[in-house]
Amino acid sequence: MNWTAIRAIYLFEMARFFRTLAQSLISPVLSTSLYFVVFGAAIGSRIQEIEGVSYGAFIVPGLIMLSVITQAISNASFGIYFPKFIGTIYELLSAPVNFLEIVAGYVGAAATKALFIGIIILITAFFFVDVTIAHPLAMVAFLLLTCLSFALLGFIIGIWAGNFEQLQLVPLLVVTPLVFLGGAFYSISMLPPVWQTISYFNPVVYLISGFRWAFFGSADVPIALSLMAIAGFTAACLLVIGWIFKTGWRIRQ
Amino acid sequence: MQPILDIADLRKSYGDGFEALKGVSLRIEPGEIIALLGPNGAGKTTLISTVCGITTATSGTVAVGGHDIIRDFRAARSMIGLVPQEINLEPFERVINTVRFSRGLFGKSPDEAAIEKILRQLSLWDKRNNQIRELSGGMKRRVLIAKALSHEPRLLFLDEPTAGVDVELRKDMWEIVEGLKADGVTIVLTTHYIEEAEAIADRVGVIAKGELLLVEDKADLMARMGQKQLDVQLSAPLEDVPEALAKYDLTLCEGGRTLTYSYDTRADRTGITKLLRDVSEAGLVLRDVVTRQSSLEDIFVGLVHEEEEATS
Numbered sequence: 164m165n166w167t168a169i170r171a172i173y174l175f176e177m178a179r180f181f182r183t184l185a186q187s188l189i190s191p192v193l194s195t196s197l198y199f200v201v202f203g204a205a206i207g208s209r210i211q212e213i214e215g216v217s218y219g220a221f222i223v224p225g226l227i228m229l230s231v232i233t234q235a236i237s238n239a240s241f242g243i244y245f246p247k248f249i250g251t252i253y254e255l256l257s258a259p260v261n262f263l264e265i266v267a268g269y270v271g272a273a274a275t276k277a278l279f280i281g282i283i284i285l286i287t288a289f290f291f292v293d294v295t296i297a298h299p300l301a302m303v304a305f306l307l308l309t310c311l312s313f314a315l316l317g318f319i320i321g322i323w324a325g326n327f328e329q330l331q332l333v334p335l336l337v338v339t340p341l342v343f344l345g346g347a348f349y350s351i352s353m354l355p356p357v358w359q360t361i362s363y364f365n366p367v368v369y370l371i372s373g374f375r376w377a378f379f380g381s382a383d384v385p386i387a388l389s390l391m392a393i394a395g396f397t398a399a400c401l402l403v404i405g406w407i408f409k410t411g412w413r414i415r416q
Numbered sequence: 417m418q419p420i421l422d423i424a425d426l427r428k429s430y431g432d433g434f435e436a437l438k439g440v441s442l443r444i445e446p447g448e449i450i451a452l453l454g455p456n457g458a459g460k461t462t463l464i465s466t467v468c469g470i471t472t473a474t475s476g477t478v479a480v481g482g483h484d485i486i487r488d489f490r491a492a493r494s495m496i497g498l499v500p501q502e503i504n505l506e507p508f509e510r511v512i513n514t515v516r517f518s519r520g521l522f523g524k525s526p527d528e529a530a531i532e533k534i535l536r537q538l539s540l541w542d543k544r545n546n547q548i549r550e551l552s553g554g555m556k557r558r559v560l561i562a563k564a565l566s567h568e569p570r571l572l573f574l575d576e577p578t579a580g581v582d583v584e585l586r587k588d589m590w591e592i593v594e595g596l597k598a599d600g601v602t603i604v605l606t607t608h609y610i611e612e613a614e615a616i617a618d619r620v621g622v623i624a625k626g627e628l629l630l631v632e633d634k635a636d637l638m639a640r641m642g643q644k645q646l647d648v649q650l651s652a653p654l655e656d657v658p659e660a661l662a663k664y665d666l667t668l669c670e671g672g673r674t675l676t677y678s679y680d681t682r683a684d685r686t687g688i689t690k691l692l693r694d695v696s697e698a699g700l701v702l703r704d705v706v707t708r709q710s711s712l713e714d715i716f717v718g719l720v721h722e723e724e725e726a727t728s
């Protein structure tokens with residue numbers, strides 16, 4: 164492994180993040196605060212407790228997931244799409260690095276940024292609601308795995324995208340709906356049975372459920388299933404990336 | 417000596433089936449400057465991209481310093497620096513950071529002294545904290561060179577380094593190349609400016625339509641193909657070439673005031689002595705005598721022209 168190269172890519176990407184730190188943080192903090200005001204205070208006051216947790220606190224894990232998933236995807240996809248777009252990819256392709264090292268650098272940086280924002284949102288949440296974390300270790304593990312797996316997905320999207328519209332397309336058309344319908348703002352058990360069944364085909368349900376379990380100790384689906392879901396998703400992304408690596412798809416002519 | 421670059425029967429067809437390289441073979445010894453001369457679309461960039469790993473060859477092999485570029489890609493690529501034809505840089509990044517990044521990407525541990533030396537060498541030190549977008553086009557090209565040199569390569573590719581660059585910067589660039597050569601770096605540069613190849617290369621390769629037509633020592637090339645012309649300028653204009661001089665195949669130009677004689681510099685007898693004697697015996701009065709050598713440009717145009725005639 165060319166660790167020096169991984170480190171160089173990682174630091175270069177992180178530098179971009181810190182250069183625009185204010186922009187990177189203001190938007191997620193602001194939107195989270197708005198969610199708390201609207202859903203937590205305004206509407207939430209009329210919603211009874213869910214599984215013994217106030218509605219304001221109940222949406223915290225889902226909100227974190229929403230931001231983390233969005234950030235991981237957009238950072239990773241932009242991170243690798245940008246060099247393709249402005250042509251600096253020539254340097255990556257001609258460097259003594261293999262694809263795994265390129266992935267490690269870009270995905271590692273994107274996952275770090277997403278993690279950073281996830282933590283900021285958690286801190287923001289403490290200002291609005293009382294949040295307790297029942298299983299801190301599991302919480303951290305879920306957070307890390309989510310950052311990582313969705314950064315991998317973002318990397319794939321960035322390689323695939325041929326223009327900026329396509330870069331936005333997948334997050335907009337696929338990921339955001341899946342997260343909203345994945346129980347970020349409600350418990351699956353609150354849905355009619357038909358919709359419950361449909362929801363179980365949504366992979367994000369397992370993530371949010373597992374993450375919420377780490378906070379409050381109760382879940383929509385068994386925790387083991389949640390773990391398997393995220394492990395399976397990570398493995399699938401790695402397989403696709405391995406295939407891209409082998410064929411040079413969309414990167415090497 | 418082991419060649420620093422050894423290309424054997426390299427072919428490249430792009431996805432659309434277009435064959436951009438049709439079996440190129442080339443050996444380059446360490447320390448030389450070789451210019452690949454060819455018109456736009458000849459395949460120069462494709463050749464460089466394939467050696468550097470940006471595109472994959474359809475067939476053929478390439479070794480850099482004895483390391484196969486596929487099997488032993490890390491060792492091979494560590495030796496190569498590439499200055500691409502297009503100015504591809506991150507506009508918001510600072511000069512010194514992009515150079516540090518390049519060094520790290522190529523697996524070299526951070527070395528601020530080495531980075532400073534390179535930036536100074538390229539007159540970029542004062543601009544090191546500028547964002548790339550604040551630099552002029554010529555400065556950006558220097559940044560590209562600095563990035564390519566950041567990991568101390570042994571083989572440097574310069575893909576049309578002076579295209580669209582003003583005269584002054586072009587001269588600077590040549591000096592930089594000379595300096596690198598003095599440090600023992602092997603340089604392959606592509607250009608479609610003949611004068612560039614003529615000014616700085618040790619060897620010249622002519623490439624057209626994906627084929628390397630020839631590679632030759634610049635001096636040899638010019639001597640072999642270089643005809644010299646002798647202009648005999650006369651005091652009084654002539655109507656026709658005098659009968660006595662017919663055997664010299666002279667042409668009369670400049671309103672009959674100049675007789676031009678072509679000869680081969682490498683022939684045993686150039687015939688100059690006889691010609692001048694016959695000229696004076698014919699009663700002509702000389703005003704001046706001038707010799708001219710064909711430039712690489714003449715040679716190049718001749719070669720590409722021959723090639724076109726052969727294929728049509």
Ligand SMILES: Nc1ncnc2c1ncn2[C@@H]1O[C@H](COP(=O)(O)OP(=O)(O)O)[C@@H](O)[C@H]1O
Pocket residue numbers: 416430431432434436454455456457458459460461462463
């Ligand atoms: N990505 C590509 N796909 C298809 N054809 C290409 C591609 N890149 C270059 N070519 C073609 O290959 C030929 C050689 O191009 P290039 O190597 O850029 O030439 P040069 O650098 O000598 O101007 C040209 O005819 C060009 O159109």
Ligand SMILES: [Mg+2]
Pocket residue numbers: 460461462501575576
């Ligand atoms: Mg070119």
